[in-house]
Amino acid sequence: MKHEEDIAAPAPAIKPRLVPLIEISESQCRYPVLPASSAPGKFLFCGLPVARGHTFCPYHHALCWHAKHVAHPGGPVPIHRRMGR
Structure with a gap:
């Protein structure tokens, strides 16, 4: 997920x-505009x-792709914690 300052x-x-x-x-960039x-x-x-080998221009690529996901340090977060319960 992008950080607030990036958005x-x-x-x-x-x-x-x-x-x-x-x-x-x-x-050519194939992003539907x-x-x-x-x-x-x-x-x-x-x-x-x-x-070469990309589908989108740098601007649209940045809109569609995020940096590699970093795993939660304690392992997967249980679903009830993700849902705010």
């Missing part, structure tokens, strides 16, 4: 290219460049 930080300004699904390539009923696939995608 409160201003997002960098990006300008997605708004590429329809039928035109997107492997080297805008619904578009007239576009094939019904969405327009970011379309910014991606690193």
